[in-house]
Each structure stands twice: as structure tokens, then as C-alpha cells.
Amino acid sequence: MGRELIGYGSPPSGPPGACSLPSSPLTNEEQVGNSLWGTTCQPTFPKWLPDEHGREYEQAPWGNRNPKTSDPSNDADIPYSNVTRYYEFTITRGSISADGVLRDVMLVNNQFPGPAIEANWGDMIEITVHNNISYPVEGTSIHWHGFLQRGSNWFDGVPSVSQCPIAPFHSYTYRIPAQLYGSSWYHAHYSAQYTAGIVGPIIVYGPSQQSYDIDIGPVLLSDWYHIPYFSIVSDAVGTDLSEIPPTSDSLLINGRGRFDCSKPSYGNETTELLASHVSANLTWTCKDGAELSKFVFQPGKTHRLRLMNVGADGIQKFTIDGHQLTVIAYDYVPTTPHTADFVTLGVGQRADVLVTANNYTTNSFWMRSSAPGGAACGGSNMGEVMAAIYYEGADTTVEPTTLRGSNDTVCENAPLNTTEPEYTITPTPEGAYVFDITLSLVLNSTGNYEWRMNDQTFRANFNYPSLMLAAEGNTSFPDDPQWQIHNMGSNKSVVLNVTNLTPFAHPFHLHGHNFHVLNTGYNGTVWDGTAVNPKNPMRRDVQIIPQAGWAALSFESDNPGVWPFHCHVAWHLSGGLAMNLVTHADQIPSIPSGTKADTCTDWDYYSNNNVVDQIDAGS
Numbered sequence: 282m283g284r285e286l287i288g289y290g291s292p293p294s295g296p297p298g299a300c301s302l303p304s305s306p307l308t309n310e311e312q313v314g315n316s317l318w319g320t321t322c323q324p325t326f327p328k329w330l331p332d333e334h335g336r337e338y339e340q341a342p343w344g345n346r347n348p349k350t351s352d353p354s355n356d357a358d359i360p361y362s363n364v365t366r367y368y369e370f371t372i373t374r375g376s377i378s379a380d381g382v383l384r385d386v387m388l389v390n391n392q393f394p395g396p397a398i399e400a401n402w403g404d405m406i407e408i409t410v411h412n413n414i415s416y417p418v419e420g421t422s423i424h425w426h427g428f429l430q431r432g433s434n435w436f437d438g439v440p441s442v443s444q445c446p447i448a449p450f451h452s453y454t455y456r457i458p459a460q461l462y463g464s465s466w467y468h469a470h471y472s473a474q475y476t477a478g479i480v481g482p483i484i485v486y487g488p489s490q491q492s493y494d495i496d497i498g499p500v501l502l503s504d505w506y507h508i509p510y511f512s513i514v515s516d517a518v519g520t521d522l523s524e525i526p527p528t529s530d531s532l533l534i535n536g537r538g539r540f541d542c543s544k545p546s547y548g549n550e551t552t553e554l555l556a557s558h559v560s561a562n563l564t565w566t567c568k569d570g571a572e573l574s575k576f577v578f579q580p581g582k583t584h585r586l587r588l589m590n591v592g593a594d595g596i597q598k599f600t601i602d603g604h605q606l607t608v609i610a611y612d613y614v615p616t617t618p619h620t621a622d623f624v625t626l627g628v629g630q631r632a633d634v635l636v637t638a639n640n641y642t643t644n645s646f647w648m649r650s651s652a653p654g655g656a657a658c659g660g661s662n663m664g665e666v667m668a669a670i671y672y673e674g675a676d677t678t679v680e681p682t683t684l685r686g687s688n689d690t691v692c693e694n695a696p697l698n699t700t701e702p703e704y705t706i707t708p709t710p711e712g713a714y715v716f717d718i719t720l721s722l723v724l725n726s727t728g729n730y731e732w733r734m735n736d737q738t739f740r741a742n743f744n745y746p747s748l749m750l751a752a753e754g755n756t757s758f759p760d761d762p763q764w765q766i767h768n769m770g771s772n773k774s775v776v777l778n779v780t781n782l783t784p785f786a787h788p789f790h791l792h793g794h795n796f797h798v799l800n801t802g803y804n805g806t807v808w809d810g811t812a813v814n815p816k817n818p819m820r821r822d823v824q825i826i827p828q829a830g831w832a833a834l835s836f837e838s839d840n841p842g843v844w845p846f847h848c849h850v851a852w853h854l855s856g857g858l859a860m861n862l863v864t865h866a867d868q869i870p871s872i873p874s875g876t877k878a879d880t881c882t883d884w885d886y887y888s889n890n891n892v893v894d895q896i897d898a899g900s
């Protein structure tokens with residue numbers, strides 16, 4: 282399908298010429314490359330895709346499955362199709378001015394944020410990734426966040442775990458089944474590379490428990506920095522606590538923000554690092570009044586917004602002036618609809634919200650996102666970013682004048698007693714394997730700060746993916762504690778009892794599963810074995826672990842493989858806040874011949890002939 286090779290969602294709706302791209306003070310290309318996100322040319326999205334020949338389905342391709350009665354963790358409930366959706370991603374360096382400030386970035390198909398991946402529930406998604414990062418070169422890999430990868434662990438995209446990095450000027454093809462439906466994102470999982478711009482949205486169309494009229498599509502929230510990621514990482518794993526974590530300069534919605542050029546943000550820095558031995562002078566190049574993102578609503582209609590925190594660090598607080606948000610899913614889990622004035626998303630988290638355009642006091646409104654809370658929450662130096670919502674017919678060249686309604690600065694997820702999955706799964710913590718985990722930040726013997734789980738920091742070995750070793754029968758590595766491999770055995774369920782000894786909140790992500798969030802708490806208390814809503818606790822794939830607090834997360838161990846469990850703050854992951862859980866080692870599916878060789882042969886050759894510039898944990 283040619284459309285998918287272009288790698289962008291549906292064509293713009295409405296008559297030709299009905300949309301326009303920013304041209305001043307920056308052209309659209311100068312601001313975000315070829316991206317249409319956040320312009321009036323951003324398409325709306327369908328209820329489902331046509332079949333592989335472009336023929337419309339006469340009814341929903343998933344039949345009468347619905348969020349209340351279908352268990353996506355059960356293969357028999359998944360509407361597997363014979364349809365494959367093909368995409369092709371080329372990753373390059375570039376420079377853009379997303380918020381008005383020129384900086385070095387990395388782009389997918391010359392777009393920031395990257396193109397959308399779309400599929401119907403049960404389809405196969407095939408993405409070929411070309412690593413064209415050059416001057417200087419780097420390895421890369423792409424992770425498809427939130428996908429179960431049941432039976433395809435080797436396409437999970439984590440270098441040192443499920444593959445070797447894609448070597449410079451090589452390509453790799455991922456094939457992943459859409460076993461869950463809803464909203465997610467993809468991102469580079471090599472070092473903190475994704476914070477340079479290698480991110481994009483994923484939509485898997487599926488049933489909805491509440492009807493809506495128009496799918497507005499992705500609304501990507503992120504914090505943003507003005508120096509290259511490599512410079513930031515060198516600070517984040519450095520010796521100066523005041524630089525840990527680095528504070529973001531700015532905030533973006535769908536890749537666009539507006540920085541005040543009178544406040545240069547480089548501080549004392551005069552050079553930037555693109556690699557250990559490649560630096561450049563920092564020259565402040567800023568245009569005031571950069572275009573903010575725009576969305577068009579139909580009066581009286583209900584719109585679906587797919588919110589995603591694709592940032593590096595900050596916990597995003599999202600709100601729309603004069604409108605209520607009805608949340609129908611968190612991450613890939615449909616939840617009993619509940620209304621709220623704001624939605625909280627830690628890095629990696631998503632929320633699907635419905636918004637009815639029924640406020641006729643004016644015809645344009647601000648959408649806002651902020652990252653408050655200071656260092657403990659990954660707070661940004663920018664107070665908030667806005668995007669304009671225009672009711673159809675409003676003048677899209679005039680900015681809204683509405684005032685902020687609600688304000689909230691708590692850096693934790695919505696209370697567990699307010700969120701409940703539509704499909705009931707009762708965890709079985711009795712008899713579960715309880716794995717106690719502590720998180721700490723310590724000064725190591727070389728004077729560098731490092732993040733630890735159970736007093737051990739993680740460091741990737743790009744040449745020996747642990748999944749490949751596990752599939753060959755190796756599941757313990759006493760001589761390599763830095764690989765952080767922990768065998769969960771063949772237990773039916775596992776409780777991750779995480780105690781956070783640091784004064785920072787950490788959004789923790791488990792690959793390959795949705796976990797139950799049994800309970801969370803603050804310092805001075807420990808988990809007492811109880812769960813909130815024990816018959817059907819909240820499930821998701823990222824949970825904010827409160828600062829100096831704890832969280833008890835449990836998962837049904839039904840997906841044999843090697844699964845990273847890590848903080849999704851890019852800088853904490855760079856500092857080693859990760860471990861890898863081996864489940865049912867004897868049942869890990871054999872890896873298709875060719876899959877390992879595809880990345881490791883190339884990477885071995887590359888790394889034997891070049892010094893790999895690994896200054897952080899690596900994945």
C-alpha cells in the first residue's frame with residue numbers, strides 16, 4: 282500500500298486547500314521537517330482500516346468483540362487476520378526548530394514526530410528500519426511500546442536484550458502482531474537516542490466501549506531540550522548532582538512549542554557533543570513566536586484524542602480550557618469511562634480521552650500541558666505549552682484567549698480507586714513469586730552517579746543479547762551482574778514489590794505484559810500485601826512509582842522470554858535503572874534462523890572495526 286510506504290496516516294480530510302502549513306516565523310520544514318502533526322492538515326482517523334487490497338470492511342473486522350468481554354491476553358480472543366501493514370522508516374540526523382530554537386535532532390522519514398503506524402486489532406505490522414545516522418554514525422533499534430510480542434520477543438527492539446543494535450548503514454525488519462488495541466508509540470531504545478526525535482505514534486484500531494464521532498488521533502506530549510542528547514547523557518551520568526537529572530528547556534504538543542528567545546538556555550555551555558570526540562560550538566539561533574499546534578473540532582460532536590507522553594523525563598499534566606475529559610483507556614487497557622479536568626501521564630504512558638465540543642461561550646480554546654514539580658517529577662523549566670482548538674468555522678489565524686481552568690501538580694497517577702479495566706482480570710498474588718526490588722542513586726567508585734536496582738546498575742552488552750543466550754539455555758550470568766538478568770522461574774504469577782529509596786518519581790515500564798497495579802504508597806510505609814480493588818485492579822504497562830514511595834505490581838507470567846523492567850525516564854535509564862526478567866526459560870520459543878544474524882553479524886563486524894561510543898547503560 283503506497284500510503285503506508287509514505288508512512289503517514291490517512292490523507293488530509295476536507296476539500297483541497299482547506300488546510301495550511303506554518304510559514305512564519307519558521308517554515309513548517311524548518312520547525313518539524315515534513316511532519317503534518319499539529320497543523321490543520323493533520324488528518325482525522327478512521328474507525329478501522331480497509332483490508333490489504335484497500336477494500337472497506339462492511340462491519341468492524343473484529344466482529345462483535347468488545348472491551349468488556351474480550352481478553353487480549355488470551356490468544357483465542359484476538360481477531361488474528363491475514364493482513365500485514367507495511368512501513369519503511371529511514372533514520373537520519375537533522376536540525377529543526379520545534380519551539381523556535383535550532384538544535385540537532387534525529388528524524389524518522391525526515392519528520393518530527395515520526396509518521397503514524399496504523400493497524401487493525403489482530404493484523405501483523407512489518408516495519409523495515411534503515412539506520413542512516415551519520416556524521417557521526419551510531420547504532421540504533423526501535424521498540425514498539427506496549428506490544429506483548431507474544432511469540433515474537435526477538436522483535437521487541439531492545440539492544441543487548443532482544444537484538445544487537447542495527448549497525449550504521451544497515452537495515453532490519455520487524456514483524457509484530459497487534460495483539461492489543463488502542464494507542465501507543467514507538468521509540469529508539471538505543472541509549473537516550475529517542476529524546477533526539479526518534480518517536481512516533483501507533484494506533485491499533487479496535488472496539489470502543491463508548492461511542493464517539495471523530496478520531497482526532499495522536500496528541501503527543503513531550504519535554505524538549507536545546508542541546509543534543511549525547512551532551513545531556515554525559516551530564517546525566519556525570520559527577521555533578523545538580524545536573525542529575527538535567528532539566529528540560531521546553532515543552533511540545535505534537536512537536537511544536539514556543540520558546541521565549543530572550544532567555545537563552547545554554548547556561549555555561551559553549552560547545553555541544555554529538556559523540557565523545559565530535560563537538561560543535563553552540564550558537565543561539567532562536568525565532569520568537571513559533572507556531573503552536575492546532576486542532577479543529579466539530580461543534581456538538583465528540584472527539585477522541587490519543588494522548589501520549591513521548592518525552593524524556595517530565596510527568597505531563599494535560600487539560601483543555603472549558604471542557605471535560607472522559608478517559609476510556611490508559612495505555613493499552615480500556616477502562617471504565619471516568620471524567621476528569623486533567624490527565625496525568627508519566628513518560629511512556631497514554632490515555633485515550635473523549636471530548637465533546639459543547640462549550641459555545643467562544644469558538645476557540647487552549648489545550649495545555651505542563652510538567653510541574655521540579656526535579657522530583659522531572660519538571661520542566663517551561664511552565665506550560667499550549668495548542669489551539671478551533672471549533673469548525675473559527676478563524677484559525679487568531680489564537681484563543683481562554684484561561685486555564687484546573688491546575689494540578691501532584692506527580693503521581695490517578696488514584697487507583699478511580700480507574701478500573703473494562704475487562705476483569707483477578708490477580709492471583711497468593712502463591713505468587715514476590716520479587717523485592719529497591720531503587721537507589723549512589724556515587725560509585727569513579728565519582729559518577731549511577732542508578733541501581735537491588736544495588737546493581739545495568740550496563741548493556743550490545744554484542745550478546747540476553748534473549749539469544751536464554752534461548753540457548755543460559756539464564757544466569759554471575760560474572761556479569763551488570764547485565765541485570767533475573768530469573769523469575771516458572772511461576773504462574775510474579776509480584777514486583779518496588780521500594781523507591783530516591784527522592785524522584787519513576788515511571789516504570791515492563792515489556793511484554795500489562796501488569797496489575799496492586800497498590801502504591803509513600804515513605805514510612807511498606808506494602809502490606811493488599812490490593813486496591815482486588816477483584817479487578819488497574820492494569821497498564823507503565824506506572825509512576827512515587828518519590829520515596831513504593832509500588833506493588835503483579836503480572837501473570839504467561840509470555841516466556843526476557844523482558845526489561847526499567848524506568849522510562851531517559852536519563853535514569855541511561856544511568857542504569859533497569860533489569861531484565863527471564864520468564865519460563867525452558868519455554869522461550871526458538872528464535873527463527875536468520876533473526877539473530879540479521880543484527881549481530883553486522884554489529885560484530887562494525888564493533889570489531891570501530892570503537893563503539895557507549896557512555897551510558899546503552900538501552
Ligand SMILES: [Cu+2]
Pocket residue numbers: 785786787788848849850853854858
Ligand atoms: Cu526514573
